[in-house]
Amino acid sequence: MNPVPYRVMTVCTGNICRSPMAESVLRRRFAEAGLDGQVVVDSSGISDEEDGNPVDRRARAVLAEAGYDVPDHRAHRVTVEEIASRDLLLAMTSRHARWLRTQAPDEASAARVAMYRSFDPAAPDVGGPGAVADESALDIADPWYGDRGDFEEALAQVEAAADGIVEHVRRELASRP
Incomplete structure (x- = not known):
């Protein structure tokens, strides 16, 4: 029997x-880590535009x-059912994280929302002593209104956090019964 x-x-x-950029990067990183089949990655938005x-x-x-x-x-657009059924929801900005937490059907689902860049070891610290004021310091810049360089910057930010996410998920999987 295959585990969930x-x-x-x-x-x-x-x-x-x-x-979808983060989805692509994470799919490859999980496969390279030998976790393909143990981890499913998808993506969504907070808007239906x-x-x-x-x-x-x-x-x-x-x-x-x-x-x-x-x-x-x-x-x-992400649904309440998707929020409830994911083990980890990775928000690209603090606005996305707040929205996900308010839409979460329960506290357990809201607790599974994290800032994507919080897994980047070089990202600002938003949790401990000397930390920056809020999660917005971890926002991945929106490349939509920019040029190619903005998309390359977004990809670099996504890549920088990917290994930390893989390690987090590896620990989560190891702690499952």
């Missing part, structure tokens, strides 16, 4: 730039040039 996979969802605004649209062409180009598989993806 650990479910990770990346979340941004429209689900066409940052969250892009519902049904594919990954943004600029995000697609940056991912492909970096050697990532671009998911066959159609944007959709």
